[in-house]
Amino acid sequence: MNKLRARHVFLGARGFLSPGEIQWDQRGIIVSVRKARGNVEDLVVLPGLVDAHVHLQTDPLPKIERHFLSWVRAVLAARNGRSKSADVAAATQSLRTLLASGTTAVGEIDSTGLSPRALGRVPLVGRCYQELTGFHLDSDGAVARIAERAFAASNHCLAGLSPHAPYSASAALIRTAAKQRCHLAIHCAEVPEEQQFLRHGCGPFAELLAQLGRLPAGYRPPGVGAVRYLHSLGVLGPRTQLIHCQELERGDLGILAATRSPIVVCPGTIEWFLRTPPPVPVWLKAGLEVAIGTDSRASNTELSMRRELSRAANFWPTLAPATLLQMATLHGARSLGRSDHGRIGRTARADFCAIAAFTDHPGQTLAAFVHGEAPIAGVWLGGIRQHRHRVEPRAHGP
Numbered sequence: 406m407n408k409l410r411a412r413h414v415f416l417g418a419r420g421f422l423s424p425g426e427i428q429w430d431q432r433g434i435i436v437s438v439r440k441a442r443g444n445v446e447d448l449v450v451l452p453g454l455v456d457a458h459v460h461l462q463t464d465p466l467p468k469i470e471r472h473f474l475s476w477v478r479a480v481l482a483a484r485n486g487r488s489k490s491a492d493v494a495a496a497t498q499s500l501r502t503l504l505a506s507g508t509t510a511v512g513e514i515d516s517t518g519l520s521p522r523a524l525g526r527v528p529l530v531g532r533c534y535q536e537l538t539g540f541h542l543d544s545d546g547a548v549a550r551i552a553e554r555a556f557a558a559s560n561h562c563l564a565g566l567s568p569h570a571p572y573s574a575s576a577a578l579i580r581t582a583a584k585q586r587c588h589l590a591i592h593c594a595e596v597p598e599e600q601q602f603l604r605h606g607c608g609p610f611a612e613l614l615a616q617l618g619r620l621p622a623g624y625r626p627p628g629v630g631a632v633r634y635l636h637s638l639g640v641l642g643p644r645t646q647l648i649h650c651q652e653l654e655r656g657d658l659g660i661l662a663a664t665r666s667p668i669v670v671c672p673g674t675i676e677w678f679l680r681t682p683p684p685v686p687v688w689l690k691a692g693l694e695v696a697i698g699t700d701s702r703a704s705n706t707e708l709s710m711r712r713e714l715s716r717a718a719n720f721w722p723t724l725a726p727a728t729l730l731q732m733a734t735l736h737g738a739r740s741l742g743r744s745d746h747g748r749i750g751r752t753a754r755a756d757f758c759a760i761a762a763f764t765d766h767p768g769q770t771l772a773a774f775v776h777g778e779a780p781i782a783g784v785w786l787g788g789i790r791q792h793r794h795r796v797e798p799r800a801h802g803p
């Protein structure tokens with residue numbers, strides 16, 4: 406049996422177990438968490454961080470672009486002509502970078518079907534949502550598009566579908582994806598222009614789709630904002646992640662709470678586009694699960710969940726450090742449908758992120774961690790300590 410004894414172990418809403426001992430089996434699954442006896446490592450052990458929304462394959466754009474519509478065009482242009490090997494190499498490097506910042510699980514938007522290959526190289530667990538676009542697709546086209554994107558999922562890399570957004574995936578594509586009864590990830594209510602397009606059928610998204618030849622003749626908008634539109638398609642629920650939700654409208658919060666749809670916020674993207682941070686404390690109070698993602702390097706300075714946590718701590722200073730950590734662990738895991746992650750407890754994977762216990766008060770260490778101050782002392786994946794963080798902690802009695 407493998408074990409880790411530490412000065413403090415974070416148990417989520419139950420606080421800290423001090424000192425704590427975690428045991429796991431040969432498969433890397435936790436079998437017990439109890440009070441430690443004897444020598445312990447000088448660590449505060451946290452669940453591995455969960456990057457609930459990332460585009461691993463996306464490289465930084467050649468030119469910094471902060472206007473959203475121009476940014477969309479630049480991302481589309483950058484994707485043209487990319488080789489498969491470049492996509493796999495970018496995804497692999499992204500996973501290594503995330504692991505170094507304490508991330509042990511990802512919700513990946515896979516635009517090529519190649520991300521499971523990268524997850525085979527760097528063994529974080531995750532869900533690979535296959536990206537679906539096609540505003541012109543009818544039901545038959547949607548069925549064909551989804552069939553193209555099937556891959557052999559495993560417990561390590563679960564399957565999901567990501568009809569990209571209400572302005573880039575047709576109603577038929579979104580509905581057909583939902584009929585597959587798998588987990589969904591949808592960019593939702595990200596910018597005012599998206600709401601304008603859905604309400605009135607005009608504006609920059611209508612122009613872009615027309616230029617791309619993807620706006621069906623006689624298109625009639627649903628006449629409501631993104632949340633109500635997705636609700637009318639019957640796709641909201643605990644298995645559907647909604648990403649961003651910057652532009653919620655009156656009544657949307659009630660719909661999201663009633664359908665128990667998780668939201669993923671991406672602080673780096675909020676900062677990149679100079680957006681106003683949405684009212685996350687209000688959402689949490691309303692009972693919503695709010696997870697955190699890095700999004701891609703096209704709209705972020707780096708892929709680091711630690712950086713996202715410190716941005717979140719600055720954006721929402723009323724949130725307690727433990728709440729922010731829960732968003733970056735448990736809420737993220739739940740939004741991905743991964744009950745084996747985001748917590749330290751029986752049946753969860755032995756995936757940890759540990760920091761040096763520099764005071765006797767784990768709460769202080771945690772506060773320093775969410776503000777980006779306490780360095781990571783070790784990361785474990787499936788019970789195996791990763792070599793990148795070879796910090797030798799002092800062993801001493803409790």
Ligand SMILES: [Zn+2]
Binds near residue numbers: 592700
């Ligand atoms: Zn995204």
